[in-house]
Amino acid sequence: MANVKLLYHYLVAHFFKLCLLPLMALVATKASNLNQEDFLILWFHLEHNLLTLAILSVVLAFVSAVYLFTRPKPVYLVDYSCHLPPPHQKVTAPMIIDCINKNLEADPSLKSTYDESSVDFFLKILERSGLGDETYIPEDLLTVPPRQTMAASRKETEQVIFDAIDNLMANTKVNPRDIGIVIVNSSTFNPTPSLSAMVVNKYKLRSNIKSFNLGGMGCSAGVIAIDLAKDMLQLHRNTYALVVSTENMSRNMYIGANKSMLLSNCLFRVGGAAILLSNKSGDRRRSKYKLVHTVRTHTGADDKSFKCVVQEDDEKGKTGVSLSKDITSVAARTITKNIATLGPLVLPVSEKLLFLMTYMRKKFLDDKIKHYVPDFKRAIDHFCIHPGGRALIDELEKMLELSPIDVEPSRSTLHRFGNTSSSSIWYELAYTEAKGRMKKGNKAWQIALGSGFKCNSAVWVALRNVEPSVNSPWEHCIAKYPVKLDL
Structure with missing residues (x-):
């Protein structure tokens, strides 16, 4: 059965080529039978239709020019850097x-808030979380x-952001004055002045900088920031x-006994990433990736979706x-909605x-037939699934019929760095690079989830x-991974 499916995919993928071969053979046969008189007749027709040829040439040139000037500008990922905290912060x-x-x-007064059962619950979750030491x-x-x-x-955020940007600038040799757009996303910490203003001040960015600060958008905000940057790079050359x-x-660490709120303490850890994007054609040669697609899905119109992740006060304030x-x-x-939108953009015709x-069989013949789950591995080479927890990774592995590799x-990032929120997908991409698996032409799919509720994807x-x-975050530990967890 597997061989039959492989043959099917090959035939569909090369359908036009296979049809073209007989056509080329027929044209070659006809051309070989043409004599000198036939060529003279053809030349005569061309000479007397110069006006038609000229009009066609002008139309072709105009259409080509319109296409060149209106097509989306390519967005290149020059490089990125993930923050590696100092060893004394390991826990x-x-x-x-x-x-x-x-x-x-x-502080004995805390015992009324943080009882023994809360500590036991916290320890149990930590042991099953998939996080390492x-x-x-x-x-x-x-x-x-x-x-x-x-x-x-402020101390924590400055340490994370400035370290990531400093390393990125050192690796790319870009002058901060050449940066025209800066976007910073942090969901629950949004001081005044904003974090984006903090970056402008630290690196003395120019006064006409297009500055954006995204808050309250959860772990999927990293892809939202990339999508916004893509749109801005279409406007500014x-x-x-x-x-x-x-x-x-x-x-934002929660100190209380509400078990639904304690979960975030178990999974979230320090981390951050800085990414440099460019729309300069000259940067293609030195860039790592080109952005292919971004797909954003928001189901916040539904009350259950809107309320499933909420920052709020517990019964004790x-x-x-x-x-x-x-x-x-x-x-x-x-x-599922996000994948349904992304699928037609990336999946092969087969x-x-x-x-x-x-779908047609299920709709018109037998509604008990299961929906066909597309094989995304025919379009995507590397998957960067947001490490929101072992259960989320397990669910997507099952849903997309992925293999352990x-x-x-995702599993290695969760184990080594925990859930670093919106930056997690960059630690995962860095893992794939550190393993030497990212080859020219490979496609990587970053998929992240966030409050609201949102699912966002980026394909590179x-x-x-x-x-x-x-200074990759995996530089000193990649040989240890993957690790086998006995959970």
């Missing part, structure tokens, strides 16, 4: 539990008591766009992010035909065999 599950116990001892949290959260001040939050994706833990029991079904429905035939970047094509950038 293990026992360290976290020990820190919680020390805080309970230092080398993830990072801000040092101010390991103090007794933890410092959750504006100063501590010969410039660079700097995109920064991050999240802040210092200000402690602020946290609450995850509802509907999140699994909402995520599955939103992902997969589209199989999907159409199954397809979800390896490699412009060369991509090597990991200098």
Whole structure:
């Protein structure tokens, strides 16, 4: 059966070529039978139809010019950099539990808020989360008591953002004054002045910079920022766009007993990424990727979708992010809608035909027939699935019928860095590069989920065999992965 399907895909993919061969043979045969008199007759007709030829040439030139000037400008990913926190910020599950116990001892009033069952629940989730012993949290959260001040939050965000941008600038040798667009996304930490203004100030960007600050858009905001940058690069010629994706833990760690709010403490860790995009044709040669597609899906019109991830106060006035029991079904429905939109853009004709035939059979013959799940591996070479947790990765692995190696970047990123929110998909892409798997022409699919509820996708094509950038976050640990988890 597998061989039959392979033959089918080959025949559909090369259908026009296979049809063209007999046609070319027929033309060659006819041409070989033409004599000198036939050629003279043909030349005579051409000579007496010069006006027609001239009109056709002008029309062809006009259409070509219109196409060249109106087609979307290519968007190149010159390079990107992921923040690697210092070693002293590494944390293990026992360290976290020990820190919680020390805080309970230092402040007995916390026991009424953070009871023993909450600690047990927290430890159980940590053990099953898929996170390893080398993830990072801000040092101010390991103090007794933890410092959750504006100063501590700014310190964390500045460390993450400036380190990622500094490394990116060093690798690309781009003058900050050449950057025309800057976009920063952070969901729950949005101080005044904004984070994008902080970047403008630090790097002394020019006064006519197009600056954007995206807040409250969850873990999928990284792709939203890329989509916005793509649109801006269509409007402004010969410039660079700097995109920064991050999240802040210092200000937003939940200290309470509400189990739906404790989950985010278990999964989220420090991280961030800086990405440099360009629409300059001269940057194609040195760029890593070209942006092929972005697809954004928003199901917030539905109340369940809107309310499944909410930042709110618990019954004792402690602020946290609450995850509802509907999140699994909402995520599955939103992902399905996003994939349904992306599929026609990337899938080969053979997969589209199989999907159409199954749909027609189900609609008109037998409604019990299962929907055909397209084989995305025929269009996509590498998958960067947002590591929102083991359950999410498992669900997408099953839904898309992926193999263990397809979800390896997601599982490895979750284990090594945890869920770094919107920047996670960049750690995954860096993992694929560090493993030496990204070859010229390969397509990588970044898919991320976020509150609202949103599912966003970005597809990139490699412009060369991509090597990991200098100071890759995986530089010193890639040989350890993948790891086998006994959970």
